Amino acid sequence: NAGVTQTPKFRVLKTGQSMTLLCAQDMNHEYMYWYRQDPGMGLRLIHYSVGEGTTAKGEVPDGYNVSRLKKQNFLLGLESAAPSQTSVYFCASSRGTGGGQPQHFGDGTRLSIL
Amino acid sequence: EDKVVQSPLSLVVHEGDTVTLNCSYEVTNFRSLLWYKQEKKAPTFLFMLTSSGIEKKSGRLSSILDKKELFSILNITATQTGDSAIYLCAEFSGSRLTFGEGTQLTVNP
Incomplete structure (x- = not known):
């Protein structure tokens, strides 16, 4: 009964380093x-994705890239980390949109950029 | 640009009190409004309100949507210490959610 799983849970980076956050869902959600x-x-x-192989920009996309090569996985990349990217990152998934489907969230990744 | 505003930003009450949390929104293509509860980690879904379902209730929690005045409220009666959390309101239009800042609720014994 995993739902949405994020790895890692914590990470400390130095300015300029790169890393990838992984999100995996086992609910066969499209979004x-x-x-x-x-x-x-x-x-x-x-960023968000409406299906395998598709991605789109959200409200604050600068400095991040994403990929959705498999339906169950959504990766978030930081190519050159900056202190302004220190934050808690949450991944979520939903069955669809229509009138709006509840999003299911992972437990978050706490990222610190020094 | 869609906007969601929650009030108050924080609230401290005693067990047994009733609280009302507010959420107003400005959207161009409203579809639904959602409430989430966030304790230490992941936000968890509480309610979704649409034009076909403007009032929801689950135990001590209830929520209404006023589409004319563009707001929603979340009521919690007979509060318990376990209700302490951040309550997030989000508006759905198109393919994504726009969240408010959240209301930090603290329930003291």
Whole structure:
């Protein structure tokens, strides 16, 4: 009964380093999302995907790239990490849209950029 | 640009109190409004309200949607310490959610 699984849970990077966050869902959901959550700013959408092989920009896409090569996985990449990218990152998935389907969230990745 | 505003941003109450959390929205293509509860980790889904379902209730929690005035409220009656969390409101239009800042609710014994 895993749902949405994010790895890693914590990571500390130096400015300029690169890394990839992995999100995996076992609910056969079409839609997947990456958010960042910062104090006082709620959840902001970085990128999302409406199906395997597709990606789209969200509200704050700069500095991030994503890939959805397999339906169950959605990867978020930071090519050259910056201190402004210190945040908690959440992945979510949903069955579809229509009138809106509830999104199911992972437990988050806490990322610190020094 | 879609916008969701929640109030208050934080609230401290005693067990047994009733609380009302507010969410107003400005959207161009409204489809639905969702409420989530976030404790230490992942936000968990509470309610979804659409034009065909403007009132929802589950135990001590209830929510209504006013599509004319563009707001929603979440009520929690007989609060318990386990209700302490951040409550997030989100509006859905098109293919994505727009979240408000959240209301941090603290319920003291």
